[in-house]
Amino acid sequence: MLGMPNAAFPSKECAVVALDSGDGPVTDAAAPDATAAHHAEMAAIRAGTVASLHSWELVTAVDGPGTRLTLFLSGCLLRCQYCHNPDTWKMRDGTVTDIEEILTRIRRYEGVFTATKGGVTVSGGEPLMQPAFVKRLFAELHGRGIHTTLDTSGYLGASASDALLDNVDLVLLDVKSGLPGTYREVTGRELAPTIAFGDRLAERGIAVWVRFVLVPGLTDAVDNVEAVAEIVARWPNVERVEVLPFHQMGEDKWNRLSIPYPLHGVTPPDAALQDRVRGQFRAHGLTVF
Numbered sequence: 001m002l003g004m005p006n007a008a009f010p011s012k013e014c015a016v017v018a019l020d021s022g023d024g025p026v027t028d029a030a031a032p033d034a035t036a037a038h039h040a041e042m043a044a045i046r047a048g049t050v051a052s053l054h055s056w057e058l059v060t061a062v063d064g065p066g067t068r069l070t071l072f073l074s075g076c077l078l079r080c081q082y083c084h085n086p087d088t089w090k091m092r093d094g095t096v097t098d099i100e101e102i103l104t105r106i107r108r109y110e111g112v113f114t115a116t117k118g119g120v121t122v123s124g125g126e127p128l129m130q131p132a133f134v135k136r137l138f139a140e141l142h143g144r145g146i147h148t149t150l151d152t153s154g155y156l157g158a159s160a161s162d163a164l165l166d167n168v169d170l171v172l173l174d175v176k177s178g179l180p181g182t183y184r185e186v187t188g189r190e191l192a193p194t195i196a197f198g199d200r201l202a203e204r205g206i207a208v209w210v211r212f213v214l215v216p217g218l219t220d221a222v223d224n225v226e227a228v229a230e231i232v233a234r235w236p237n238v239e240r241v242e243v244l245p246f247h248q249m250g251e252d253k254w255n256r257l258s259i260p261y262p263l264h265g266v267t268p269p270d271a272a273l274q275d276r277v278r279g280q281f282r283a284h285g286l287t288v289f
Helices: 032-047 099-107 110-116 131-143 180-187 192-204 222-233 251-256 271-282
Strands: 050-060 067-073 095-098 119-123 147-152 170-174 207-214 238-245
Touching (some): 032 050, 050 131, 192 222, 207 222, 207 271, 238 271
Parallel strands (some): 067 119
């Protein structure tokens, strides 16, 4: 999502094999044991007892209130042009990590969370690629009184069960564009699932911080911003809108992965453009950062 993972999470001694996330099946015919291990790990992921984990970081006032341990899960169906973590797209590229190992790491920071009114944020990639793990993790955290935040595009919102949402304190919802055509251009996917998920969060009264990435020439059109504002303004549970200026910090990752980078040469939005866009959101009565 919008965090910047910078450290590898320690993992238990287990083989990391290709995970079935639409990236193709395991094809190592010479290693039947690896195929069996793959099926076992997929069953564990479906049960939520392990996660395909990309990385983690301890941050303050970035991915929710207070100091937070942010977990970046692997796997995402969107292909956002401005993504600065394309190395999280494929679930098979993550490290298979047991939930108990993750909980042990989290417990080390409980005192920090209490002192700063922080907690744990699950990001990605797209965390709702692994909903059983998120459900299990958040239930454990809520049982310990730890604040939980889900950082999501909402595209897979239908995968979030009511039981999962029962233990979510805050959702960082990326509304990437307000016009369906622009959303498709930005992400390669459809806008409607994000709106449906936002409507569901509003019905449940779950606190939401909306995030909108401002990219000159891509998401900055007046009518596109207006459409985002109109969608968001109908959700009374939205506490704030964060307008995030586009930057080029992800281009090197695209190059290292030999993926053509579509926004080469695009400059960050200047102050005047940022002011105009924030003004559009404020005109709808929204609190804007």
